[in-house]
Amino acid sequence: AQTVTQSQPEMSVQEAETVTLSCTYDTSESDYYLFWYKQPPSRQMILVIRQEAYKQQNATENRFSVNFQKAAKSFSLKISDSQLGDAAMYFCAYRSGNQGGSEKLVFGKGTKLTVNP
Amino acid sequence: GAVVSQHPSRVICKSGTSVKIECRSLDFQATTMFWYRQFPKQSLMLMATSNEGSKATYEQGVEKDKFLINHASLTLSTLTVTSAHPEDSSFYICSARGMGYSNQPQHFGDGTRLSIL
Numbered sequence: 664a665q666t667v668t669q670s671q672p673e674m675s676v677q678e679a680e681t682v683t684l685s686c687t688y689d690t691s692e693s694d695y696y697l698f699w700y701k702q703p704p705s706r707q708m709i710l711v712i713r714q715e716a717y718k719q720q721n722a723t724e725n726r727f728s729v730n731f732q733k734a735a736k737s738f739s740l741k742i743s744d745s746q747l748g749d750a751a752m753y754f755c756a757y758r759s760g761n762q763g764g765s766e767k768l769v770f771g772k773g774t775k776l777t778v779n780p
Numbered sequence: 781g782a783v784v785s786q787h788p789s790r791v792i793c794k795s796g797t798s799v800k801i802e803c804r805s806l807d808f809q810a811t812t813m814f815w816y817r818q819f820p821k822q823s824l825m826l827m828a829t830s831n832e833g834s835k836a837t838y839e840q841g842v843e844k845d846k847f848l849i850n851h852a853s854l855t856l857s858t859l860t861v862t863s864a865h866p867e868d869s870s871f872y873i874c875s876a877r878g879m880g881y882s883n884q885p886q887h888f889g890d891g892t893r894l895s896i897l
Contacts, residue, residue, distance in 0.1 A: 698885065706871060708824070742873035756821060766877065767839075768813060768886060770823040 665690045667757050669771035675747045677779050682742045683730075686755030694760035698733070698736045698768070702749040711753070714738065716760065724779050740775075750778045783807055784876050786889025794897050795866060801859045801892045803874030809854035810876035813846040814886060816848075827872075830857045854879075864896045 666689045676682035681730040688697070699711040714722045714731050721729050726746075730739045742749055782808040787884050791799050803813055811832050811869075818823040828838045836849035846868075848860040861868055871893050875886035 667890070676837070700888075706818075706873075706891045707895075708891075710871060710885055713885055739889070766886075767814065767826045767829060767830075767877075770825075772823045 664696075665692070665719055665753050665757050665759070665769050666770050667771040669753075669774050671774045672772070673775045673777070675700060675777040675779060676742070678696070678745055678747060680745055681743045682745055682776065683751050684742075684753050684755075684776065686738045686740070686771055688736050688738065689754070690736070690757065692759055692761060697729075698738045698758070699729070699738075700754045700756060700758040700770075701749075701751045702754060702773070708754075712740065720774055726755045745778050746776055746778060747778050752776075782872060782878065784874065784885045784887045784889040786874055788890055788892060789890060790893045790895075792895045792897065793864065796863055797896075799861045799864055799894060801861075801872055801874070801894075803856045803857045803859070803876065803889050805876040805878075805887075808876075808878045810857075811879050812877045813851060813857040814875045814877075815849060815857075816875065818873060818891075820871075824873060827859075830886045845889050861894065862888070866896045869894055869896045 668687045688711045701709045703705045712724045726743045752773045754773045756768040785804045787802045812832040813845040818824045827842045830836045832851045838844045845883045847855045851857040873891040876886045878884045
């Protein structure tokens with residue numbers, strides 16, 4: 664079974680600074696997808712960024728980028744120019760890409776990000 | 781686009797009551813919807829996968845007679861917690877995937893906080 668590990672229960676960053684959230688995963692599959700979701704106090708799950716395992720290029724979405732290291736099974740999220748609105752729980756998630764396989768998302772335990780003004 | 785509406789957002793009821801939660805995809809058709817449960821300060825755990833027109837697939841340890849899932853149309857799935865007890869109190873979140881497969885992310889509803897007295 665696939666597992667996702669987020670080793671940082673909490674992180675903090677100064678406004679306008681850069682922070683990196685760590686995520687590692689374990690799988691025997693070669694085709695899969697990785698995601699970062701943000702959950703603010705409102706509890707809504709918001710997709711931040713996603714990465715297809717077959718793509719070597721790291722995904723970027725404005726101030727959010729990932730460092731995808733497939734061999735190391737690492738998928739970290741970098742938030743640049745942090746803003747107060749970035750404060751939230753961040754969940755790393757894995758999904759199989761195999762046709763006919765499970766579509767379920769396997770989540771890590773989350774990292775609580777605090778942004779200090 | 782890709783809005784998922786979940787209703788109600790909060791339910792408080794007495795032990796023994798059955799509670800129905802609705803999950804609707806507002807601007808897309810969802811052949812597959814997912815129901816997650818989240819305990820305080822914990823990650824999301826998949827309860828079941830709901831496919832339109834067929835029986836839901838439950839994760840190991842989830843009681844199918846306790847958590848009834850119906851996916852009667854391409855835009856609506858419902859989760860009914862039957863004879864709810866205090867231990868069923870939790871945050872329930874649904875997600876929906878658009879038609880097609882591999883490159884379609886899951887979009888989440890705002891969640892339902894269920895409190896059983």
